[in-house]
Amino acid sequence: MMGRVLAAILACPLLACGGDGAGTLPPASAPGEPLGAVRTSGLTAGPASAAPDLGNPYTEAPDARLRGRQLYQAFNCAGCHGSEGGGGIGPPLADDKWIYGGSDANIYATVIQGRPNGMPAFGPRMSGEAVWHLAAYVRSLSEHAGGAP
Secondary structure, three states: OHHHHHHHHHHHHHHHOOOOOOOOOOOOOOOOOHHHHOOOOOOOOOOOOOOOOOOOOOOOOOOHHHHHHHHHHHOOOHHHHOOOOOOOOOOOOOOOOOOOOOOHHHHHHHHHHOEOOOEOOOOOOOOOHHHHHHHHHHHHHHHHOOOOO
């Protein structure tokens, strides 16, 4: 009896992913992405250490915000956050109140990993350069509104 219960528990993650054990998990984000270094809280295990400053490599790229806006529209971000980031079902992006931090690195992590209670994880569908472009555009929404995340 105990063996069957243990087998059912171990099989559970595979079934939750829609697999039967023979398939593979959805593809992860591109290797080398900075997700492990992004802090969304001041809580840490062990001694406190400074989080690395992860900057957007495309902040100054002339077409980054334009490409980010195209991605914002293509992935229907406006469906939750509004066409100009004013909010709706999801929180506004055009202000200075950010639940998980408004740095480019925090925005990147939010897009890739998703957040509880509504924000889906886009990591299986996009990564790397595209997410940095999207982060540049999202940051520009709050700049135009006079806020600074």
